Amino acid sequence: MTEIRFLHIADLHLDSPFKGISSIPQSKWKDIRESTFNAFTNIIDYALENKPDFVLIVGDIYDGENRSLRAQALFQKGMDSLQSVGIPVLICYGNHDHLSGSWVRFQLPDNVQVFEGEVETKTLTIKGQEIYISGFSYKERHVLEGMHRHYPTAKGNHIHIGMLHGSVEGNVEHDVYAPFQKHELLEKGYDYWALGHIHKRQTLHSDPPIVYPGNTQSRHKNEKGVKGFYEVTLTKHHAVLQFIPSSAFLYDVVEVSCEGIVHANELIKHIELTLDHYRKANGNALIELILIDISEETKELIQGSSKEEWLLLLQESLEMESPFIIVKDLHIAQPKKDRKELNMLLERMNEWDSSAWKHVLKDLYRHPKGSRYLPPIDDLFLNETLQEAEQLLSKVGTKVDKQ
Ligand SMILES: [Mn+2]
The missing domain is CATH 3.40.50 (Rossmann fold)
Known part of the structure; x- marks a missing residue:
């Protein structure tokens, strides 16, 4: 079977205002403010040069539901240039650019197919084979329903891809929209799940891939490191993912x-x-x-x-x-000596077994009112507590010294 090659992009957040970033030298502010646009231009340039079979954009193209004119004009221009070299694009909208916002509508060129508010399956014919791609756009900002239920199960020998802007049920770090469990996606029998919404690049499953490419440009201190998208080479039995950086800074x-x-x-x-x-x-x-x-x-x-x-x-x-x-x-950072002490403390905590923990926490667990809100001291509790302690202590190393 011939292999197909596509770009998996999500969370462009075009025209993000960078409100949280202050005290930037005036001369550099424009570079920062324009960076989501510049990252998008980098992506389009990459596509024009490398000519993938198609491009998927999985939600939050725009940062705001009103979709600024400038952002739309730039997006339109990017889609036009992909149209000129015959690259199809499938897009869905996410919680940031849901369909209920009010915006001046641009007519996108014919190479672009847009998912509406209900899950549907679109087909592309690539090198003589039909590719099935299922997805949906957010009707409103808060889509709390598990939308995966409406995705059809893959049938036959076609390549089937799911586009889904949402997060794993129970995720505590982000707003949970269109929640799913990994096994629920696997049960659909798709060859690739192109996810969006979580801005940190991550692979939930490798065979078949269930992947967040992360956002295309860092926007604040919690979005560190190189940002970009995936170039995916896929057959029915095999997937190769290459991460391509796009950040302007x-x-x-x-x-x-x-x-x-x-x-x-x-x-x-x-x-x-x-x-x-x-x-x-x-x-x-x-x-x-x-x-x-x-x-x-x-x-x-x-x-x-x-x-x-x-x-x-x-x-x-x-x-x-x-x-x-x-x-x-x-x-x-803390002077070396203090760091050593922190590390010793962590080592000691690692050695405690559950009876040692019970001893350390006995006052808390015997408290007549508080104790009923506490979880049992089991392996899960111990692992989580240790992880939290490690995180807290690593912060101590960098934040206590205010000048
Ligand atoms: Mn997003």
């Missing part, structure tokens, strides 16, 4: 070791060098700096000036460089 955390540093000029030079390496490897970036390996002496040096002064100085020294780096924030 990265949001990232960079650690700088301050071992042996005693003077301000050394520190500045050292940070500049580290960021220079970073810039060469990654391009434009908004950076949170974490100074690590801090001795008491270095700590005194740093705390001799305010954080704002350090940031200003760094920003000035970086201003003319391209690709740009903006240092958004600066933290001092």
Whole structure:
């Protein structure tokens, strides 16, 4: 059977306002503000150059339900250019660009097929074989129903793909829309599930793939690292996924070791060098700096000036460089000695068995009112508590030192 090749894209959030990002140098603000547009242009350029058989866009194309004119005009232009080289596009809308918003409608070109509010199956004929693609758009912002129920079960020997903007039932980190369980998707017998909604790239299942490509551009500090989409090569029996970056800039955390540093000029030079390496490897970036390996002496040096002064100085020294780096924030990690203690604490917690935990928590569990709200101390509880403790302690390492 001939293989097909398509792009799986989701969560473009065109015209995202970047409200949460403040204190950006004026000269760079435009680069930040335009980044969702630039990421989209990168995607279209990639498609024009690599000519996939088709493109899937799985919801949240627009950041707002009113779909700004500029965002729509740019999207239209991108679709027109794919039309000019004969690339079909299937799109569905998500919770951010649901169908009940009010917007000035653009007429998309003929190569674009749009899913409406009910689940339906569209077909594409690629290299003589029919490809079945099922999906739906959000009728309104809050789609709380498990929409997977309405997806048909795959039949025959065709390739069948599901497009679904939604999340796993019980996910506590995000708003849960169109909730599903992994096994419910597997039961449909599809060859690929193209998901959208969760902005962090992740694979829920590898054979067949059930995949979130993540969003195409970081928009705030909780969306770190390289963002992009997947290029998928698929047959009935085999899938190869290649991640293609699209971000116009990265949001990232960079650690700088301050071992042996005693003077301000050394520190500045050292940070500049580290960021220079970073810039060469990654391009434009908004950076949170974490100074690590801090001795008491270095700590005194740093705390001799305010954080704002350090940031200003760094920003000035970086201003003319391209690709740009903006240092958004600066933290001092705990001195080494304290980190060691934190690690010892974690190690000790790891050694506790359930009876040790019961002993440690006995006051809490014996509390006449509180105890009835507590979960039983079993393996699940212990694993979750340990994970939470690890997360909390790793934050202690970077956040307690406010200058
Ligand atoms: Mn989204």
